[in-house]
Amino acid sequence: MSRSRLLAGAALMLGLAGVVPSVGAFEGIRVTLLGTGADAPDLQRAAPGTLIEAASVRLLVDGGVDVSAQLTKIGLGPAGINVLLLPHLRPEHTAGLAELWLRGWREGRRGALLVIGPQGTQALVEELQRARRGEIAADLQRDPDGLAIEVQEIEENQVFEDGGVVVTAIVVEPAPSGPAYAFRVEYRGRAAVLSGDTRYARNLVGGARGASVILHEVTASGPDPAAQQAVRDSGHSAPEEAAEVFRAARPGLAVYTHIDLGAGSEEELVRRTRKIYGGPLVLGRDLMVIEIQNEVQVRGQPSEPR
Ligand SMILES: [Zn+2]
Numbered sequence: 324m325s326r327s328r329l330l331a332g333a334a335l336m337l338g339l340a341g342v343v344p345s346v347g348a349f350e351g352i353r354v355t356l357l358g359t360g361a362d363a364p365d366l367q368r369a370a371p372g373t374l375i376e377a378a379s380v381r382l383l384v385d386g387g388v389d390v391s392a393q394l395t396k397i398g399l400g401p402a403g404i405n406v407l408l409l410p411h412l413r414p415e416h417t418a419g420l421a422e423l424w425l426r427g428w429r430e431g432r433r434g435a436l437l438v439i440g441p442q443g444t445q446a447l448v449e450e451l452q453r454a455r456r457g458e459i460a461a462d463l464q465r466d467p468d469g470l471a472i473e474v475q476e477i478e479e480n481q482v483f484e485d486g487g488v489v490v491t492a493i494v495v496e497p498a499p500s501g502p503a504y505a506f507r508v509e510y511r512g513r514a515a516v517l518s519g520d521t522r523y524a525r526n527l528v529g530g531a532r533g534a535s536v537i538l539h540e541v542t543a544s545g546p547d548p549a550a551q552q553a554v555r556d557s558g559h560s561a562p563e564e565a566a567e568v569f570r571a572a573r574p575g576l577a578v579y580t581h582i583d584l585g586a587g588s589e590e591e592l593v594r595r596t597r598k599i600y601g602g603p604l605v606l607g608r609d610l611m612v613i614e615i616q617n618e619v620q621v622r623g624q625p626s627e628p629r
Pocket residue numbers: 361362411413415416519520581
């Protein structure tokens with residue numbers, strides 16, 4: 324059994340992240356789970372947000388309502404973000420955008436905030452800019468650098484490239500509430516894939532092949548079959564759907580995030596996943612760090628001050 328498999332098993336048994344010290348220069352992809360919650364407010368989990376770092380590139384996936392606070396907890400703050408990827412425009416993915424944008428500006432962001440998202444992102448940003456016009460005008464003695472927002476609505480597979488870091492968008496299968504994408508972030512032959520909001524999507528299996536880590540959304544529902552079907556109908560994944568993706572794509576590590584326990588439990592998520600997928604699995608926790616180099620390592624809390 325590999326080290327990461329053992330580690331994942333221990334993490335699940337204990338309900339805690341494994342702890343592996345980070346040594347030497349880091350040359351891989353670092354994923355920080357800022358918020359592992361879903362759409363409903365959750366006392367245990369912050370709203371969706373995932374930080375992905377590789378080389379000098381820093382990408383924030385999701386602008387959940389807690390992202391600025393979570394970024395502040397890891398010593399970065401909203402000013403440290405210049406690229407935001409939105410997999411979907413539902414409120415749990417976008418409700419923190421105003422704070423990320425304006426708080427980041429006030430705290431000294433250098434350069435524009437690039438927002439990459441589905442069709443509708445431009446309209447969302449323009450609405451925000453209109454709504455905040457008075458507030459910004461009252462604060463214009465401040466350096467305007469960091470106030471600009473650039474929008475890139477997703478039209479092609481490759482949505483970002485910088486310093487050898489490439490991001491590809493993968494169309495997934497949402498509810499009728501608009502387009503949704505997964506993202507594959509690659510650097511030096513390694514890849515992390517985030518599912519975004521989706522029910523089972525064959526595209527995602529193809530797009531996630533060879534990835535070191537797959538971060539997948541999941542919704543528990545309790546034993547009621549009608550409730551389990553309602554999860555699928557709402558454009559989300561029951562544990563079995565996520566497990567099918569993990570089984571087919573065989574990542575180095577499967578991670579649950581965007582976790583909605585509904586009427587269910589964490590134990591239910593693991594039990595139902597394990598009926599289909601036996602590989603390395605971690606239930607994401609807020610501020611968990613996953614480092615992808617030759618091995619995949621998981622740390623429970625960010626330990627290095629920035
Ligand atoms: Zn969502």
